[in-house]
Amino acid sequence: MALVENGRTLGVIGMGVMGQTILKGLLQSGALTPDHAWGTSRSAKTCEAVAAAIGVPVEPNIRERLGSAGVLVLCVKPAQVPAALSAVKAAGTLRPGTLLISIAAGVDLQQLANLLGTVNPWVRAMPNTPCVVGEGMTAICPGEHATSAHLAQARQVFECVGMVAETEERHFDAITALSGSGPAYQYLIMEAMADAGVRVGLPRDLALTLVAQTARGAARMVQTSGRHPAALRDDVTTPAGCTIGGLLMLEDGKIRSVLARAIEEATRIAAKLGPAGTPK
Numbered sequence: 001m002a003l004v005e006n007g008r009t010l011g012v013i014g015m016g017v018m019g020q021t022i023l024k025g026l027l028q029s030g031a032l033t034p035d036h037a038w039g040t041s042r043s044a045k046t047c048e049a050v051a052a053a054i055g056v057p058v059e060p061n062i063r064e065r066l067g068s069a070g071v072l073v074l075c076v077k078p079a080q081v082p083a084a085l086s087a088v089k090a091a092g093t094l095r096p097g098t099l100l101i102s103i104a105a106g107v108d109l110q111q112l113a114n115l116l117g118t119v120n121p122w123v124r125a126m127p128n129t130p131c132v133v134g135e136g137m138t139a140i141c142p143g144e145h146a147t148s149a150h151l152a153q154a155r156q157v158f159e160c161v162g163m164v165a166e167t168e169e170r171h172f173d174a175i176t177a178l179s180g181s182g183p184a185y186q187y188l189i190m191e192a193m194a195d196a197g198v199r200v201g202l203p204r205d206l207a208l209t210l211v212a213q214t215a216r217g218a219a220r221m222v223q224t225s226g227r228h229p230a231a232l233r234d235d236v237t238t239p240a241g242c243t244i245g246g247l248l249m250l251e252d253g254k255i256r257s258v259l260a261r262a263i264e265e266a267t268r269i270a271a272k273l274g275p276a277g278t279p280k
């Protein structure tokens, strides 16, 4: 099934890191052709630069293009959502059937629908930055007027840049903390392990190569083996060996509760990320 049909287009609002990544992913995967894609951003400078880099129209004024849109992907910061949706409303050309997808953290489906004030279908999504390398993890959930076909369209968008999981909106703050913020935690762990490699005598480049590929390999083991991480860990743990010694030190440092508390705190903050003055 084509992502947009009958001459409709897909527009991306907000040409920052995520907006550009999603648009590029859609084009590179062939899910969308350049003549069916467009973008918009607040500043003319950003629009010009992105249009030149990606090769699709990117303009601050959306009035004309909005009317052709079958799908709109909202990729502005949470605090910028009210202004971006005001501009959509003010353009006056949005079709009632156009699917809107928001990736803004902490802005829930009710707030999005209230801000736009139309009966358009909405899908809420939470991607992460590894979308840049086609290895993103995106959770999606449907709003009140979204059908299974709309959810399938949203899935198609994010499958261009990684994996997709369908879930319920009540999980979104936790997902924002776990996989939205998750890459930052993984980077910190990898940085610390690479530093540790340097501490025990390895050249930094080699240490980082070892750590990054080990993280990737371990992730693939968890994804493909169908086994619990604890069972995989047991496989590497020889009695009286070095791995069990290292694991003991991690447990002494309370690594489990530190990670759990970090996710708990990030979840709490995610719940408050919506734009000020927009009731939930």
Ligand SMILES: NC(=O)c1ccc[n+]([C@@H]2O[C@H](COP(=O)([O-])OP(=O)(O)OC[C@H]3O[C@@H](n4cnc5c(N)ncnc54)[C@H](OP(=O)(O)O)[C@@H]3O)[C@@H](O)[C@H]2O)c1
Pocket: 013, 014, 015, 016, 017, 018, 019, 040, 041, 042, 043, 044, 046, 047, 075, 076, 077, 078, 080, 083, 084, 087, 103, 104, 105, 126, 127, 128, 129, 180
């Ligand atoms: N980065 C992540 O890891 C991540 C992960 C998951 C979800 N998200 C969500 O993704 C969204 C975007 O994040 P990001 O990191 O891509 O942010 P970003 O790089 O700051 O991009 C946002 C862009 O929106 C544009 N913009 C601001 N107000 C606008 C308006 N009224 N109309 C049109 N464009 C406007 C800005 O463009 P100008 O240059 O034109 O001002 C800016 O480049 C956020 O809501 C965030 O919660 C991000």
